[in-house]
Every structure is written in C-alpha cells, then in structure tokens.
Amino acid sequence: MTSLLSVTDLSRSPDLEEVSFTVERGEVVCVVGPPGNGGATLMECLAGTGEPDAGHIELLGVTVGPGDRRPPGLGAALRGEALPARMKVAEAMRLLSRLYGTRGLPGRLVDLLDLEPLLPKRFGRLTDGQRRRVMIGLALVGNPELVLLDDPTAGLGEGSRRRIEQAVDEVRAAYGGVCVVLDDLAQAERLADRVVLLRAGRVLAEGTPTRLIKLLGSTYVMGVPPHLRVDGLRDVRVLRGAAATYLYGSRPALEAAIQDLSPMSGDRVWSIRTPTLRDAYLTLSAVPEPAALEA
Known part of the structure; x- marks a missing residue:
C-alpha cells in the first residue's frame, strides 16, 4: 500500500539534512525537536x-518537486497563516467549500473545534487560539486524506489544545493521515502513533x-x-x-x-x-551520531 506521505533524504541548508520518514493511512506521525531543529522548514517543504535543496517528496502517491502544485486530498495549516482581517469566518468556510x-x-468537526460562535466574526477580531482553530478547520474543509499541521497548539490554553488534539484524532479515525510538527515531547507521546525525533536537522530516531522509550534500557528515572556530585553511584x-x-x-x-x-541534600524528598519520551530524546541526543530506529 502506498504511503500517504513519503519523504526521502530531504535536505535544505542549513536546516535539514537527509530527512526520511513516511506517514501511513490511519496514523498520526509527530516530527519533534526543540525550536531551531528544522521542523518548521520541513513543513514548508512539504506544503x-x-x-528543498535535495531529496524526494511523494504526497498521496504523487511525486512533487519545487514549484509543483500539491495534489487534491491534502490539507495544511502552517504557522503564521492568516485570513484577511475583515473576512468573516463563515465567508472563508463557504469559499473553500466551493x-x-x-x-x-x-x-x-465544527463542534470539536467550537467554531459555531466564530462563524459571524471577522478574522482580525479573533484571539490566537480562535484563529488557530479556524485555520485548522479550513484545512479540513476539503475532507483531506492527509493533513499537515505545524505546531498547531503552541502557546494555546488547555481548552483549545484539547479541541485541536480531538480534531487530529478524528482525522485518524476517519482513516486519514496526519503529519504534525511539534516542540512538545509530552504532547507527542500522548498524540502520536509514531514519532520522528529531529536533532540539528537530522533524524535522531524514529519509532x-x-x-523509543524502551531504547533507554532502564525502568526508572530520577x-x-x-550541583550535586553523583560520581561513584552504582548501577546508575x-x-x-x-x-x-x-x-x-x-x-x-x-x-x-x-x-x-541524602547527606548532601538534607531532608529533600526524591x-x-x-x-x-523527553527522557529518550535527552539520552539519545547525548550519544554521538546515534543510529536511527525504524518503527
């Protein structure tokens, strides 16, 4: 079965170097790394x-190159996208529907994203969270098979974050695919079927x-x-x-x-x-030139 998204050796100096991964039907793949590790650049190349300077992108079975139009069945909500300030949300929805x-x-999905109260409002009068929910709703208007989301919940409150995560789950349940770029490792652990960890624009590990957590080979963390001296601890x-x-x-x-x-820390409770997943990222990042893990 053809992957909904296949990325092979994608490079763009200085942000990405030979990045490869896939998104299959019915799964959410989170590309995760701290800010500045190439996630935003990756999403720009996909959308x-x-x-890119080099590499291969296949979307919904169609190979796309620089300047090529993206195939039908793709929805995207990128960071910083916006509607004209005076445009009403309902007008944008009708336009894209046509x-x-x-x-x-x-x-x-209107209910999940809580868009009904926003339909008569002008885009310029919405809060950041409302704008983000509207742009994701517009990305889903065409009933896409594959959705690209660039850090869709960054800086949002818990309510908006939860609604967007539920919308992502809805796409997956409908047997579509979602590729999400995130900075939040805890959110990726909660949301993703597979995770692609990026470090300095390269794939650190995938699975x-x-x-990925089992790669630690340890059961517990403390x-x-x-400032504490930890030299000489046994089996740690x-x-x-x-x-x-x-x-x-x-x-x-x-x-x-x-x-x-304890003698160095007083009565502190450990x-x-x-x-x-954050522990896995920190540990793998500390290993020179780690080998990527295939899921």
Whole structure:
C-alpha cells in the first residue's frame, strides 16, 4: 500500500539534512525537536511554501518537486497563516467549500473545534487560539486524506489544545493521515502513533513512543539538582543537564542512590518515576551520531 506521505533524504541548508520518514493511512506521525531543529522548514517543504535543496517528496502517491502544485486530498495549516482581517469566518468556510466541491466542514468537526460562535466574526477580531482553530478547520474543509499541521497548539490554553488534539484524532479515525510538527515531547507521546525525533536537522530516531522509550534500557528515572556530585553511584547511568542531572536505573539502584545522596541534600524528598519520551530524546541526543530506529 502506498504511503500517504513519503519523504526521502530531504535536505535544505542549513536546516535539514537527509530527512526520511513516511506517514501511513490511519496514523498520526509527530516530527519533534526543540525550536531551531528544522521542523518548521520541513513543513514548508512539504506544503510547497519552501523549496528543498535535495531529496524526494511523494504526497498521496504523487511525486512533487519545487514549484509543483500539491495534489487534491491534502490539507495544511502552517504557522503564521492568516485570513484577511475583515473576512468573516463563515465567508472563508463557504469559499473553500466551493473550491473543494464539498458541503463544508462536517458538523462533528465544527463542534470539536467550537467554531459555531466564530462563524459571524471577522478574522482580525479573533484571539490566537480562535484563529488557530479556524485555520485548522479550513484545512479540513476539503475532507483531506492527509493533513499537515505545524505546531498547531503552541502557546494555546488547555481548552483549545484539547479541541485541536480531538480534531487530529478524528482525522485518524476517519482513516486519514496526519503529519504534525511539534516542540512538545509530552504532547507527542500522548498524540502520536509514531514519532520522528529531529536533532540539528537530522533524524535522531524514529519509532512508536513506547519503543523509543524502551531504547533507554532502564525502568526508572530520577532528577537531582545539577550541583550535586553523583560520581561513584552504582548501577546508575548519569545524564547531566543545565537544569537537572538525570539518573537512570532500576528502582533498587535509584533507592540506593537516594541513600548515598541524602547527606548532601538534607531532608529533600526524591521522586522516582517511569521514563518519558523527553527522557529518550535527552539520552539519545547525548550519544554521538546515534543510529536511527525504524518503527
């Protein structure tokens, strides 16, 4: 079966270098990395607003090159997109519905994105969260098979974030595909079927969130203040960061570490937790030239 999106060795200096991944039907793929790691540039190349220097992009079975029109069945909501300030939301919905030849946004998506109260309003009078929900709604008006979203919930409140995540789930449930660029590793862990981790414009690792977390080879994690001396702890792997030092190991090993560290930390209560996708990213980023993991 042909992938909805296939990216092969995509490069654009200085932001991307030989990035490859796919999006299959019925899945959400999150491309994740801290700001400046190439996610926004990747989305521009996929949507056709930016041109790669090299590589291959196939969208819905169609190979697209620089300047090529994107095929029908693709919806996109990129960072910074906007409507004319005086245009009403309902006018934009009707216009795109006619262009796509659809009956408009399905009622369930209007409800999920809470767009009904916004329809009579002019775009320039909307809040950031409302604008983001409107642009995502417009990306879905054409009933697309593949949706591209560039950090759709950045800076939004919990209500808008939850509604957008539910809309993404709705696309997946309808057996479409979604490619989302995110900065938030916790959100990616919650939302994604597969994750592509980017570091400095290259694919650091790829796989399901569960599989990427298992790459740690550890069961538990504990964070301690960065000033504490942790040399000599037994059966514990140490990863130093600017805000904290992270200790990885079995629960007995971390409990033993607490006893060793207690004289230096007074009566502080330590928290031992299960690892997250963020822990996997931090650990993999600390390894020189890691090999990518295929899902």
